[in-house]
Amino acid sequence: MAQEIVFITGASSGIGQSIGKFLAQKDYKVYGTSRRPQPKSKNGIHFLQLDITSSESIEKATRDLIAHEGKIDILINNAGVGISGPIEEIPDEETYKVFQTNYFGPVQLINRVLPHMRQADKGLIINITSIAGYMGLPFRGHYSASKGALQTVTEAYRLELRHTNIHLTTIAPGDFSTNIAAGRYHAPINENSSYKANYELSLNLMNAHVDEGSNPEQIAEKVYEVIQKKSPKVHYKVGDFLQKISPKLKGLLSDRFYERILANHYKL
Numbered sequence: 001m002a003q004e005i006v007f008i009t010g011a012s013s014g015i016g017q018s019i020g021k022f023l024a025q026k027d028y029k030v031y032g033t034s035r036r037p038q039p040k041s042k043n044g045i046h047f048l049q050l051d052i053t054s055s056e057s058i059e060k061a062t063r064d065l066i067a068h069e070g071k072i073d074i075l076i077n078n079a080g081v082g083i084s085g086p087i088e089e090i091p092d093e094e095t096y097k098v099f100q101t102n103y104f105g106p107v108q109l110i111n112r113v114l115p116h117m118r119q120a121d122k123g124l125i126i127n128i129t130s131i132a133g134y135m136g137l138p139f140r141g142h143y144s145a146s147k148g149a150l151q152t153v154t155e156a157y158r159l160e161l162r163h164t165n166i167h168l169t170t171i172a173p174g175d176f177s178t179n180i181a182a183g184r185y186h187a188p189i190n191e192n193s194s195y196k197a198n199y200e201l202s203l204n205l206m207n208a209h210v211d212e213g214s215n216p217e218q219i220a221e222k223v224y225e226v227i228q229k230k231s232p233k234v235h236y237k238v239g240d241f242l243q244k245i246s247p248k249l250k251g252l253l254s255d256r257f258y259e260r261i262l263a264n265h266y267k268l
């Protein structure tokens, strides 16, 4: 059987790199992307240049991969960035940038890849979202919103593609130890802001959670498990018990009670 072609955005570090390395060892042919020049091949991943915020770049990377392999069996929309700060104080251009990277870009890429999957009458698209996308977290509001949007649009795509052999799913990580904090836009802590004390505390919590986060190989194992399924579920979550239970609690508890739990956690 012909080797399956996997296309992973943001494979230069963290979760994307772990997924790429893992799948390459399982005999998939893996193409990964970075905005920066990379060796042609690293960790079994063949590199393409891609900036997910640029339509031309999305178009080019897809065209180059199709020209080379003639198909894309599995697309993993992994590239993403964080953003932190009081929503009121975040510059508009940073808000647009996070949505461009975490939502508009991935959707454009799906739309470029889908015609090739349709032609092959088969395909799997995995969107890496976040457990933070299931709730509006304080001082991470735009991150939660962008990941929540990607989760919701995945549900809509699935319904629209219900009678095809193209499957879409999301995998939402909890906290994993990667470079995400370094790439995240941090609104500066403003000495005169009424948000100062709470934002500072949340920022410390956020960074500690990532530093103490789990090994991203767990996500790679989940991706591999999902790839083997004939009909994947719409959403998967990977994280520790409390992280995975949180979206479930949101569904079970009253809105007011759940909000109080979050407020207590973030000392608000």
Ligand SMILES: NC(=O)c1ccc[n+]([C@@H]2O[C@H](COP(=O)([O-])OP(=O)(O)OC[C@H]3O[C@@H](n4cnc5c(N)ncnc54)[C@H](OP(=O)(O)O)[C@@H]3O)[C@@H](O)[C@H]2O)c1
Pocket: 009, 010, 011, 012, 013, 014, 015, 016, 033, 034, 035, 036, 050, 051, 052, 053, 078, 079, 080, 081, 082, 101, 128, 129, 130, 131, 172, 173, 174, 175, 176, 177, 178, 179, 180, 181, 183, 210, 213
């Ligand atoms: N780590 C966590 O705890 C956690 C939790 C929940 C969800 N996630 C999600 O998991 C995904 C991977 O994050 P990570 O934690 O592995 O972070 P990471 O180590 O910072 O990796 C992010 C990757 O995204 C790529 N990227 C960033 N901006 C890009 C752009 N404009 N165009 C193309 N590629 C871009 C980076 O590639 P280059 O810089 O080389 O271009 C890098 O390979 C993200 O979607 C993130 O939101 C992470």
